[in-house]
Amino acid sequence: MISLELHYFLSSTRLDAYKVVVQPSLPFIFNTQYSPTHHTEFHRAMSPYTYINxxxxxxxxxxxVAFPTESLPISSDLCxxxxxxxxxxxxxxYHVNIHGRPLELHSDDPIDLSDMTQYKSGPHTTRYFCPICSAHLLWENKEKEDAPYYCVAAGSLERVDGIVNVDYHIFVEDTKDGGLSEHLKTDAEGKELARYAKAKDSETLPLGWNVLEQTAKPPSDDExxxxxxxxxxxxxxxxxxxxDSSLPYAAYPDLLKPYDVTHLSKVHNSDNEKWWLRPVHAEKPTKYLAGHCACRSCRLTSGFPIQSWAFVPRTNLIDPHTGTSVELDDGNRLKGLKQYISSPGRYREFCPTCGATVFWWNVSRPDIIDVSVGLVDQEKEGARAERWLDWHKERVSFEEMALARQTIQALEEGLKASATP
Ligand SMILES: [Zn+2]
Ligand SMILES: [Zn+2]
Ligand SMILES: [Zn+2]
Structure with a gap:
């Protein structure tokens, strides 16, 4: 081992022009056993970057990943x-620009990206996600061949307060109905988020914007x-x-009965209410309940802080290969799905090619499936698909567990404000 003794002597300086006298400082003595770890820590302490796991x-x-400390919090878009x-x-x-490449936890070396699955989503862009749990982690842009840059999926960050900040919506035009920008309207300070039709600084779209022709068309059974x-x-x-949609029994989700504060007997739904069908007590319901979730498991398996689910009976999910209901628990599983057991008896189903979260289900509720709303065909029905889905406006599921607490609170306020009395 090498013993380093560093002596920094700061001499007195006279700045006559400003008539300021700086007193001589005491010598600062830095004396430590040299080790690679000390070396790295010393450099990190001196670094103009803030590192987040x-x-x-x-x-x-x-x-x-590294963020320039002087730019914190990093303003970012929701795409x-x-x-x-x-x-x-x-x-x-929600992707956030990082400085340089993602780094190993315990060294300054860039990570080997081979543990992640790559999905090439554009001519110069690649998305990286976990092949086991499906979390999106990185987005790489190689438009400049010799200088690629990276964004990190914000839901994978260990800490976001003071680090990243939602600033505006982009490509809202693609949603046809405004999508989530109609629910998340403001930032943490209550400032309205701009809704850009395309990239940042393109034309903005007003609240209530919607280009769908059939918004008012009554639902029909053959759709x-x-x-x-x-x-x-x-x-x-x-x-x-x-x-058949009302045959299953299912306990209430946290969306409707917050688990933190609801007596278990109520969560159990002993009246056997068919809460997933909407309107809930209608003779002929036409829609399904939908809501947003902020739980840790949704965040870390998707890589993003807001997971939007629709609660649909399995009997109403149709497998195009068989023409019958989607199967999830035997040899006839929907083609292409990969399963991740996020905790005993709880299953997440995803696409192993592009990383999309598809379903969540649970052994005690096998016939009501949570469906990722981001997958719905927006062309005729819009991203929120309101001719099909009844969005819960009173609560974001597991909001108490949210990492980006202020963003989730802003989402909840936006939902409440858009509720029709
Ligand atoms: Zn995008
Ligand atoms: Zn993983
Ligand atoms: Zn896919």
């Missing part, structure tokens, strides 16, 4: 483009809502509620 749910992928929605299953994707992931390996459709 990032990880996916299964922790196969852990790394850290509503078709590729972002269909490759994530979310209504918006189907198509859904697909970005690479189209996963496709299915949703039918209108029918007699």
């Amino acid at each position: 990032a990880s996916c749910h299964c922790e196969l992928n852990t790394f850290r 509503h483009c078709d590729t972002c929605r269909h490759s994530s299953g979310q209504l918006v994707v 189907k809502l198509h859904a697909y992931c970005a690479c189209k390996a996963i496709q299915f459709s949703i039918t209108r509620p029918n007699e």
Whole structure:
């Protein structure tokens, strides 16, 4: 081992022009046993960058990213483009520019990206996600061949307060109905978020913007809502509620009965209410309940902070290959799906080619499936698909667990403000 003794003597300086006298400082003596770790820590302490750890749910992928400290918090966009929605299953994707490459946790070496699956989503852009738990982690832009740059998926960051800040919506035009920008309207300070039709500084779209022709068309039984992931390996459709849709029994989700504060007997739904069908006590319901989730597991398996789910009976999810209901638990599983067990008895289903989150389900509730709303075909029905989905306006599921607490609170306020009395 090498013993380093560094002596810094700061001499007195006289700045006559400003008539300021700086007193001589005491010598600063830096004396430590040299080791690579000390070396790295010394450099990090002196660095103009702030380092934040990032990880996916299964922790196969852990790394850290650098942000220029003087630019914190980093302003960023929420992207509503078709590729972002269909490759994530979310209504918006939240990527943040980082400095340089993502780094190893315990050294300054760039990470080896070979533990991640790559999905080439554009001529110069690649998305990286975890092959085990499906979390999106990085977005790479190689428009300049010799100087690629990276963004990190904000949901994978260990800390976001004071680090990143949602600033505006982009590519809202792709949604046809404004998508999530109608629910998340302001930033943490209450300032309205701009809604750009395309990239930043393009034309902005007003609240309530909607180009769909059939918004007012009454629902009919022979309609189907198509859904697909970005690479189209996963496709299915949703039918209108029918007699079989009310057969399952299911406990209430946290969206309707916050688990933190609700007595278990109420969560158990002993009255057997068919809460997923909307309007809930209608003789002939035509829609399904939908809502946003901010839980840790949704965040770390998707890589993004807002997971939007629709609650659909399995009987109403149609497999295009068989023409019958989607199967999830045997040999006839919907083609292309990969499963991740996020905790015992809880299953997440995703596309192993593009990384889209597709379904969540649970052994005690096998016939009501959470469906990623980002996958729905926006062309005729819009990204929020309001002719099919009844959005819950009173609460974001597991908002108490949210990492980006202020963003989730802004989302909840926006939802409440858009509720029709
Ligand atoms: Zn993982
Ligand atoms: Zn996008
Ligand atoms: Zn896919």
